[in-house]
Amino acid sequence: xxxxxxxxxCVLVVAYLxxxxxxxxxxxxxxxxxxxxxxxxxxxxxxxxxxxxxxxPAGFVLLFDSLKGVAAILIVRELFKFATTQNFLPATIDVGxxxxxxxxxxxxxxxxxxxxxxxxxxxxGKSVATSxxxxxxxxxxxxxxxxxxxxxxxxxxxxxSLSSMSGALAAPISMxxxxxxxxxxxxxxVGSLYVVWRHKSNIERLIAGTESKLGHKVNIDVDxxxxxxxxx
Numbered sequence: 232x233x234x235x236x237x238x239x240x241c242v243l244v245v246a247y248l249x250x251x252x253x254x255x256x257x258x259x260x261x262x263x264x265x266x267x268x269x270x271x272x273x274x275x276x277x278x279x280x281x282x283x284x285x286x287x288p289a290g291f292v293l294l295f296d297s298l299k300g301v302a303a304i305l306i307v308r309e310l311f312k313f314a315t316t317q318n319f320l321p322a323t324i325d326v327g328x329x330x331x332x333x334x335x336x337x338x339x340x341x342x343x344x345x346x347x348x349x350x351x352x353x354x355x356g357k358s359v360a361t362s363x364x365x366x367x368x369x370x371x372x373x374x375x376x377x378x379x380x381x382x383x384x385x386x387x388x389x390x391x392s393l394s395s396m397s398g399a400l401a402a403p404i405s406m407x408x409x410x411x412x413x414x415x416x417x418x419x420x421v422g423s424l425y426v427v428w429r430h431k432s433n434i435e436r437l438i439a440g441t442e443s444k445l446g447h448k449v450n451i452d453v454d455x456x457x458x459x460x461x462x463x
Contacts, residue, residue, distance in 0.1 A: 232322045235314075239333060246303040246337040247425045250344025253351050255280045255296045258288050272432070275348075276356030278391050282443075283377060293360050296345060300364030303341040305335045305434055308440060328414075335414035338365045342422060346429055357429045366402060369415055376405040389444035392433035399426040399448060 255275035259267040262284060271279045281289035311330045314320045342358040342365065345367065366374035381398035385391060403419030411419075427434075436442035 232323070233297060233321070234448065235321050235324075238310070241254035242306060242333070243336055243340055245306060247298050249303050249345040249354075250297060250341035251350055252295075252344075253348050253350040253355060254299075255292045255356060256348075256351060259284060259291055262288060268351070272304070273354075274349065275354070275358050277360050278357075280391040285289070294433065297364030297367070298358070300341050300361040300366075301346065301368045303337045304334055304365060304368035307337050327412075327436045331412040331414040334369065335418035337368070338418050339422060339425075341365060346425075355393065358422075358426050359399070362399065362402075362426060365422075369418075370406070370409065371412060372409055373402055373419075377401045385445060390442055391445055392430050392442060396427050396430050396434075399423040417435070 255267055255277065259265060259280060267275055267279060267283060270281050273279070274435060277289045277293035280292045307330065309415050311320075311326065311333075338438065341359050343353075345361040346355045346358045347353040348355040363374060363378070364378055378400040380401040381394045385394035385395040388394065400423050402423050403416055406416045406419040433442060
């Protein structure tokens with residue numbers, strides 16, 4: 232049992248480190264030689280990359296950050312598949328509950344790593360892209376519902392931040408409706424609230440009427456310390 236607990240702990244650490252890979256930071260650094268945290272909203276996520284470098288780099292960051300979440304979940308499932316076939320699982324555990332709980336824990340650590348990257352002094356993005364990958368790996372129907380809500384809200388409002396929060400909050404509701412395992416629902420609640428909390432500065436700008444809409448571009452001036460009009 233002790234060895235199994237150590238293995239599970241190591242998987243949790245790997246999930247956090249996967250989430251911590253600063254895709255946006257690395258991409259902008261390689262392409263422009265600048266620290267994206269000094270421009271726009273200061274986030275390393277795809278939205279800030281879109282406003283600073285454009286669609287192609289942002290699309291790459293969105294895809295890679297999503298795959299970080301997928302990879303974290305797949306590691307858990309492959310671990311349990313291997314442990315089951317090799318009779319490595321302790322006889323006293325409930326495999327279904329243990330696996331779904333591990334998936335939920337790994338999922339949260341991945342989004343935590345994305346927003347609080349150990350490689351960037353515990354700064355990062357808003358955890359939206361990584362959450363999308365996680366939802367697809369957990370249940371593709373939940374992911375599509377969240378993306379659908381995101382699409383409707385952004386079509387109406389043009390605010391990426393508001394759309395992201397709406398999509399996040401839709402996740403636990405759809406998980407309950409689709410009768411997902413309790414640990415998944417718990418992740419949905421905690422994860423969605425965490426994503427909303429990460430958008431607290433956006434909420435303040437939405438209330439103040441200063442939040443930038445989709446299509447706003449950040450003028451990169453490497454000689455200036457900070458650009459104006461921060462975005463989501």
